[in-house]
Structure formats: C-alpha cells, structure tokens
Amino acid sequence: MIIDTHCHLISEKYGDLDLVRAESLALGVGHCVTQGTSTYDWEPQLALAARMPDFVSSCLAVHPSEVHTVSDEQFEHMVQLCRSHPQAAIGETGLDYFWDAPEGWSEQDFRARQLHLLERHFELAQELGLNISLHTRDKVGLASFEDAFAIARNFPKVRPVFHCFIGDGAQAERIFSELDGLISFTGILTFNKSEHVQAVATWCPADRFMVETDSPFLSPTPHRGKVNIPGRTKFVVDKIAELRGMTAEEVADCTTANARRFFRLPEGV
Ligand SMILES: [Zn+2]
Numbered sequence: 001m002i003i004d005t006h007c008h009l010i011s012e013k014y015g016d017l018d019l020v021r022a023e024s025l026a027l028g029v030g031h032c033v034t035q036g037t038s039t040y041d042w043e044p045q046l047a048l049a050a051r052m053p054d055f056v057s058s059c060l061a062v063h064p065s066e067v068h069t070v071s072d073e074q075f076e077h078m079v080q081l082c083r084s085h086p087q088a089a090i091g092e093t094g095l096d097y098f099w100d101a102p103e104g105w106s107e108q109d110f111r112a113r114q115l116h117l118l119e120r121h122f123e124l125a126q127e128l129g130l131n132i133s134l135h136t137r138d139k140v141g142l143a144s145f146e147d148a149f150a151i152a153r154n155f156p157k158v159r160p161v162f163h164c165f166i167g168d169g170a171q172a173e174r175i176f177s178e179l180d181g182l183i184s185f186t187g188i189l190t191f192n193k194s195e196h197v198q199a200v201a202t203w204c205p206a207d208r209f210m211v212e213t214d215s216p217f218l219s220p221t222p223h224r225g226k227v228n229i230p231g232r233t234k235f236v237v238d239k240i241a242e243l244r245g246m247t248a249e250e251v252a253d254c255t256t257a258n259a260r261r262f263f264r265l266p267e268g269v
Helices: 017-026 039-051 064-069 072-084 107-128 143-153 169-179 195-203 230-244 248-262
Strands: 002-007 029-035 056-060 089-097 132-138 160-162 182-185 209-211
Touching (some): 002 209, 002 230, 002 248, 017 029, 029 039, 029 230, 039 056, 056 072, 064 089, 064 107, 072 107, 089 107, 107 143, 132 143, 143 160, 143 169, 169 195, 182 195, 195 230, 209 230, 209 248, 230 248
Parallel strands (some): 002 029, 029 056, 056 089, 160 182
16 A cells, blocks of 8 residues: 655645545555645645545645745634644645745745744644654755755754655755655656656665655656646656665555654554
C-alpha cells in the first residue's frame, strides 16, 4: 500500500472525489494526506477527512502564496480548527520567493508576512505535537530554503518535511543532519532533466524520504499535463525502485512506514 503524503483534494479541478478515491485505490494508493492552503479549503478538508477517514487525513495551514488572503482573525480561526479536529500535521506552509508579490503588496511586506506566518505555524505544530509540511521555492538561489531552515532550527521538536524536494545532495544532507527532517519526492522525479534530484533519490537513507503527488498538480510521466490524482504516486514509487534497484513493493513498504510515523496516522490506516 502506498501513501500519497501531499495532495490538495479540495480543488475546483476535481469533480467526483469518490471517483478519485476509486481510481487511486486501483493504482495501489490506499491513503493520502491532503494539505490546506487558505480559508476556502480548511472546513471542506475536515469534512472530507471525516467522510473518508480510511482514505484521507487532513492538514491545515496557509500556503505561502496565500498569506495575503488570510487575516490574523482567520488564521486564529484555523488555529482553533486544528485544536479541535484531528490533524496529521501542519501544512502546507513555507516560503515562496518565486512568484512576484500580489497587487498592493511590496516584495518586502509580502515576504515579511510569509515569515511571520511560518513562525506562527511552527508554534502551532509545537503546541499540538505535530510535524510540519514545508514548501520553499526561489527564482534563483536558495533564500527561501535558507530562511525556512533558520526558522525550523528554532523548533527542534517539530520535524519538517521539505515537500516536492528538487534540491541537491548538500541541501538534503543538511535537512537530515541539522533538522532531523525528511524530504518527499513528486512526479518531477519522472521528468527528463531531473538528474540531480534523481541522484538524491538514489542514495537517500531509507528512513528519510516519502512520496507524494502534489495533485492536482505535477502529474508524472506518462500522464504529464493532466489533472493529477493521488493514485499516481505509484509512478513516483516505480521510478525510485528503478533508481535504487529495489522492487516497487520494497519502496512502498519503506515510504509508507515513514509516512505512518511522520503523520502519526491512526491504527488501521
Ligand atoms: Zn502542495
């Protein structure tokens, strides 16, 4: 059984989520962790996780690209939801320096808001004894990675997963040794020209990586460009198996065990 550790099931790109579930189960993906991004998906996610507890676990957060859409009062509401509903982790939060600041925001203010909320998410994770799913993205250089890293260091009890990892070996080593963190691989691993992240997947210690789709985005080869579903985590597992000279079952067993531990999934999931 494979677990998709990062997807966004509350999306206008999806119609019938029962069908998404059936198609994912048919591909061997038995559970997924859906990640919150802003006010519109928090409550629907909680309702979905309650309706499909065997298939869906929920995380809530404000995505770094959405920090301008969430007021401090709304963030406080999310905090209350996290305190009163079971959560697999806090996510998806982080820092995104790739996109320009939205209209009406200076680059500096937008980054300051992202940094402030990232710290607030870490405080919440620490309070609730949860881990955290991190997004970092830069146009050039590693500023978002370094800034997120610096904040994560201040919260040694919260383990981070750097989701959609596309960094190099040196970054991965620092995540493992300095933050006790993990990385997770998406369908990008199956794309041409992703040799450096494929290299990391080849040597990464078995207890340090998980698999994900980031669906509805990032559909892997051979379904590139289509609306992605959690089931296609299977193609990420297959690619890692090929790179490491293991069977797909062995990769699934190890990444599923890592996901169960990291997200503290209940017995039977
Ligand atoms: Zn995501």
